[in-house]
Amino acid sequence: MREEKLERNSPRYLRGIHRTLTGFHPAIESVLAAIIGLLIGAVVMWLWGYDPIAAYSTMLKGAFADKWGLADSGAIAAPLILTALTFSICLRAGMFNIGAEGQLIMAGLAVVSVGFFSLPPGLHHVVALLFAMVAGAIWSIGPALLKLTRGVHEVVSTIMFNWIAHFLAIYLIGTILMNPRSADQTIPVPSTAIFSKLVKGTDLTYAVFVAIGFSLIIYFILWHTTIGYEVRAAGLNPSAARYGGIKNKRTILLSFILGGVSAGLAAAMILLGSSSTHAMYRLHGQLTNVGFDGMAVAMVGRNHPIGILFSALFFGGLNAGGRLMQLGSSPVPVQMVRLVMGVIVFTMSIPELARIFPAIRRYSVKLVRDLRQLGSSAGRRQSR
Amino acid sequence: MTSQRQNTPAEASKNEYFLRGEGITKVYSDGTVALKEATLEIHPSEIIGLLGENGAGKTTLTKILSGLLPPTSGRVVSPKGLVHFSSPRAALEFGIGMVHQHFALVGTLTAAENVALSHKNPFSRIQLSKATERLEALMEESGLHVPLDVPVEKLAVGEQQRVEVLKVLSRDVDLLILDEPTSVLTPLEVDELFALFKRLRNDGKSIILITHKLKEVQSITDRIIVLRHGEPVGDVPTETATTEQLARLMVGQAFEQEATAVDLSDKELPLKRERKAVDRIATSVLHVEDLVSKSNTGDIAVHGLTFDVFGGEIFGIAGVEGNGQTELVESLTGLRVPTSGVATINGTNIIGLDPRQIYRLGVAHIPEDRWELGLILPFTLAENAILGVHQWDEFKGPMSFLRWGKINQHVRDLMERFDIQATGPGAPAKSLSGGNQQKLIVGRELAKNPDIIVAAQPTRGLDIGSAQYIRDLLVEMRNAGRAILLVSADLDEILALADRIAIMYEAEFMTICSPDDLNREQIGLLMGGVKPEEQAE
Numbered sequence: 072m073r074e075e076k077l078e079r080n081s082p083r084y085l086r087g088i089h090r091t092l093t094g095f096h097p098a099i100e101s102v103l104a105a106i107i108g109l110l111i112g113a114v115v116m117w118l119w120g121y122d123p124i125a126a127y128s129t130m131l132k133g134a135f136a137d138k139w140g141l142a143d144s145g146a147i148a149a150p151l152i153l154t155a156l157t158f159s160i161c162l163r164a165g166m167f168n169i170g171a172e173g174q175l176i177m178a179g180l181a182v183v184s185v186g187f188f189s190l191p192p193g194l195h196h197v198v199a200l201l202f203a204m205v206a207g208a209i210w211s212i213g214p215a216l217l218k219l220t221r222g223v224h225e226v227v228s229t230i231m232f233n234w235i236a237h238f239l240a241i242y243l244i245g246t247i248l249m250n251p252r253s254a255d256q257t258i259p260v261p262s263t264a265i266f267s268k269l270v271k272g273t274d275l276t277y278a279v280f281v282a283i284g285f286s287l288i289i290y291f292i293l294w295h296t297t298i299g300y301e302v303r304a305a306g307l308n309p310s311a312a313r314y315g316g317i318k319n320k321r322t323i324l325l326s327f328i329l330g331g332v333s334a335g336l337a338a339a340m341i342l343l344g345s346s347s348t349h350a351m352y353r354l355h356g357q358l359t360n361v362g363f364d365g366m367a368v369a370m371v372g373r374n375h376p377i378g379i380l381f382s383a384l385f386f387g388g389l390n391a392g393g394r395l396m397q398l399g400s401s402p403v404p405v406q407m408v409r410l411v412m413g414v415i416v417f418t419m420s421i422p423e424l425a426r427i428f429p430a431i432r433r434y435s436v437k438l439v440r441d442l443r444q445l446g447s448s449a450g451r452r453q454s455r
Numbered sequence: 456m457t458s459q460r461q462n463t464p465a466e467a468s469k470n471e472y473f474l475r476g477e478g479i480t481k482v483y484s485d486g487t488v489a490l491k492e493a494t495l496e497i498h499p500s501e502i503i504g505l506l507g508e509n510g511a512g513k514t515t516l517t518k519i520l521s522g523l524l525p526p527t528s529g530r531v532v533s534p535k536g537l538v539h540f541s542s543p544r545a546a547l548e549f550g551i552g553m554v555h556q557h558f559a560l561v562g563t564l565t566a567a568e569n570v571a572l573s574h575k576n577p578f579s580r581i582q583l584s585k586a587t588e589r590l591e592a593l594m595e596e597s598g599l600h601v602p603l604d605v606p607v608e609k610l611a612v613g614e615q616q617r618v619e620v621l622k623v624l625s626r627d628v629d630l631l632i633l634d635e636p637t638s639v640l641t642p643l644e645v646d647e648l649f650a651l652f653k654r655l656r657n658d659g660k661s662i663i664l665i666t667h668k669l670k671e672v673q674s675i676t677d678r679i680i681v682l683r684h685g686e687p688v689g690d691v692p693t694e695t696a697t698t699e700q701l702a703r704l705m706v707g708q709a710f711e712q713e714a715t716a717v718d719l720s721d722k723e724l725p726l727k728r729e730r731k732a733v734d735r736i737a738t739s740v741l742h743v744e745d746l747v748s749k750s751n752t753g754d755i756a757v758h759g760l761t762f763d764v765f766g767g768e769i770f771g772i773a774g775v776e777g778n779g780q781t782e783l784v785e786s787l788t789g790l791r792v793p794t795s796g797v798a799t800i801n802g803t804n805i806i807g808l809d810p811r812q813i814y815r816l817g818v819a820h821i822p823e824d825r826w827e828l829g830l831i832l833p834f835t836l837a838e839n840a841i842l843g844v845h846q847w848d849e850f851k852g853p854m855s856f857l858r859w860g861k862i863n864q865h866v867r868d869l870m871e872r873f874d875i876q877a878t879g880p881g882a883p884a885k886s887l888s889g890g891n892q893q894k895l896i897v898g899r900e901l902a903k904n905p906d907i908i909v910a911a912q913p914t915r916g917l918d919i920g921s922a923q924y925i926r927d928l929l930v931e932m933r934n935a936g937r938a939i940l941l942v943s944a945d946l947d948e949i950l951a952l953a954d955r956i957a958i959m960y961e962a963e964f965m966t967i968c969s970p971d972d973l974n975r976e977q978i979g980l981l982m983g984g985v986k987p988e989e990q991a992e
Contacts, residue, residue, distance in 0.1 A: 295856055295857055295859070296854070296855045296856055296857060297845050297846055297850075297851050297855040297857060298855055300838065300841075300845055300857060301845070303834075304831055304834070304838075304842065307831050307832075307833050307834065308827075308830075308831045308832070310827050310828055311827065311828050311829065311830060311831045311842065312831070312842075313790065313810070314788075314790065314810060314820070314822060314828040314829070314842070314843065315810070315811075315842035315843040315845070316789075316809060316810040316811025316812075316814060316843050316846070317811075318809070437541055437542065440541055441541060441542070441545065444541075444545070
């Protein structure tokens with residue numbers, strides 16, 4: 072009975088993500104998942120005749136061993152932190168927002184448009200960041216309003232908004248935003264708005280502090296303000312939240328806006344920071360998949376802003392170090408990194424699997440019993 | 456025809472029974488004893504009425520008979536030997552089918568497809584055409600007519616129920632169990648259903664009918680079994696049973712009348728004596744006039760209720776659950792917008808206000824469903840302790856920062872004051888026992904310093920100690936001059952605590968009176984929908 076009651080509280084897929092493997096701390100669970108992912112990656116490499124130990128040591132050394140490696144990992148991590156937050160904030164509010172990709176693209180267009188005017192450095196940075204945040208937020212309000220007024224499921228609407236953003240960007244990059252000197256890309260962000268390097272010779276810029284700072288702000292909002300309290304309450308049990316005088320529609324809208332702001336900042340991280348050209352290409356390749364990879368980061372970070380910082384650094388390291396894997400003494404294709412990432416995401420959903428096993432066992436016991444009964448009753452019928 | 460029938464079950468009972476439950480006991484995993492040593496016999500071709508209050512074990516018993524639940528101990532035997540149902544399908548194979556209160560139909564499929572679905576290999580084409588053929592024959596035979604090629608969601612509720620019955624009949628069952636089959640039907644549909652029951656009985660099938668409605672039971676059944684607190688307290692032939700007798704059996708006091716009464720007022724619930732201690736305050740705290748509210752399905756659930764609740768009194772609403780109590784409570788606490796009517800708290804209109812505004816007016820709400828409404832289970836004690844009051848200045852600092860220091864102190868105070876057993880403010884609410892969860896809710900609500908406490912089923916499912924503790928708290932609040940609206944399906948609780956009681960039946964109050972004005976028998980009748988003038992007859 073009690074189990075049934077619990078099941079009804081929130082959608083099934085959300086509960087799986089909040090749940091942990093019996094007894095383990097969520098952080099340990101994430102580390103376990105990472106280790107299992109790496110191990111399975113090693114088995115695959117070994118099967119295909121690569122040397123996993125050499126490959127991993129190249130990768131880890133390249134990612135975390137020295138200042139430059141760490142800086143490159145951090146540069147990749149910065150936008151991932153923010154797109155992971157987009158997903159996590161909405162998930163905490165009970166919404167499955169997979170629209171980070173589209174919000175990122177729209178924010179990217181807003182960011183490069185600061186190239187149309189000149190401002191002193193500092194102010195130009197701020198304006199670029201504001202443009203990004205506002206654009207991201209506006210693009211996320213669409214699905215939120217569809218959800219609140221017409222009941223359109225957010226998964227469907229955010230996917231559609233992603234595609235609208237994709238094609239709108241292709242159009243705008245080819246027309247209004249086109250760089251007259253190089254038609255396959257937009258006008259570049261002027262140097263007055265670009266963050267300077269934190270570590271020379273790497274992609275890491277001061278922009279990373281924006282990502283870390285925003286993550287801490289989200290942490291404080293969610294756990295130390297009434298606003299965050301309401302968001303989390305409504306996400307976990309909407310009817311109890313209503314009983315507590317919380318307006319669920321408001322918390323949903325708010326989570327989408329915060330998520331959009333976060334995705335917008337992610338675009339700024341790339342275009343004002345790590346990207347070498349500081350312009351968007353025709354198919355916005357620098358932004359592609361950053362939104363979706365953010366979901367994996369969010370999962371491993373257990374949808375907690377602090378956890379996300381660490382998991383983003385880990386994924387950043389996988390990507391930064393993975394590039395070196397293909398160069399070492401025993402070159403391994405860089406796709407292996409994505410395989411490892413995939414396995415990790417699967418492993419993270421094992422709590423769900425671990426729960427399925429007892430059910431399978433129970434069912435098969437029942438099946439055997441039924442078959443036996445059937446057999447014996449058939450036997451009886453024959454004897455009669 | 457009837458005279459011929461009347462003798463058969465009695466004569467045949469010794470050797471010719473269809474099914475017998477022997478000493479069936481069911482203890483749920485949370486320790487609730489739903490059935491205690493229930494023994495009953497079902498004969499071929501009879502209609503049995505299963506009567507009892509909420510929580511008397513009716514549904515549990517039928518679920519065990521239909522294979523949905525395994526009994527904790529006891530056995531089910533048939534003349535052929537021991538029967539063991541591992542699943543509803545096994546029970547169906549044996550010849551027992553159940554029609555639940557909430558239909559198990561796929562809305563987008565037609566009646567024929569729904570029936571085919573309950574058979575093996577439902578997706579084969581042959582099966583479907585066979586089902587249609589069979590169904591047509593069956594409809595002819597039973598007189599149950601439903602359109603076969605329309606999705607069942609387009610059918611009226613009565614028709615949907617006919618599909619459910621057809622589904623079970625198509626499996627050639629000998630025993631048909633129906634849980635509250637008439638609650639969704641119009642009077643005409645009820646007549647049709649009962650006519651069908653009689654035809655089925657004459658064809659040799661047995662029917663168990665679960666219901667709260669005394670009149671229905673008496674009009675259709677051959678035998679009535681009354682359950683109370685998990686035990687069959689009566690098994691009487693319908694023609695000899697009087698309405699009064701049944702009501703008494705349902706609410707207790709049938710045997711050792713005196714002893715039970717003493718037991719209730721002196722040992723278990725020592726509260727009644729204190730009742731006269733406080734005079735109620737002359738001004739009404741909650742005033743309700745002509746309140747009309749609809750249920751989620753759009754039916755009228757509260758029909759023109761008018762009443763006042765005064766400070767210093769407990770106003771108890773008794774009645775079988777599902778007669779509009781939930782909608783009434785929701786309408787008064789901001790969770791449901793009434794269709795029409797007036798409701799004021801200390802003179803301020805509350806219609807259209809949201810829960811937060813209503814709490815500000817001095818309302819505390821102990822909700823009926825503690826897991827669905829009262830608590831956010833994954834949240835900690837501290838987080839749950841501020842639900843609904845998190846915007847109050849004690850807990851909210853500048854920039855809407857939560858004052859965790861003060862909140863944690865508040866929780867520690869609550870834990871001490873209300874005897875909540877937990878490891879600390881940081882413990883998740885789901886780690887608490889049911890009693891402690893309820894104490895947390897009650898503590899949170901009483902800490903609001905309310906003028907009126909709306910308590911819906913405040914002790915349901917709790918152990919005796921916690922239940923008693925919460926009842927004591929309610930009386931304490933009443934003695935302190937607060938108004939209390941107590942809704943409970945537990946009649947003993949209402950009788951022990953309430954200064955005035957209203958009995959709710961089908962969206963209306965049957966009466967509002969002092970508990971001393973009525974005896975249990977009269978209350979039982981009122982709960983079953985029998986009006987006083989009818990009682991007099």
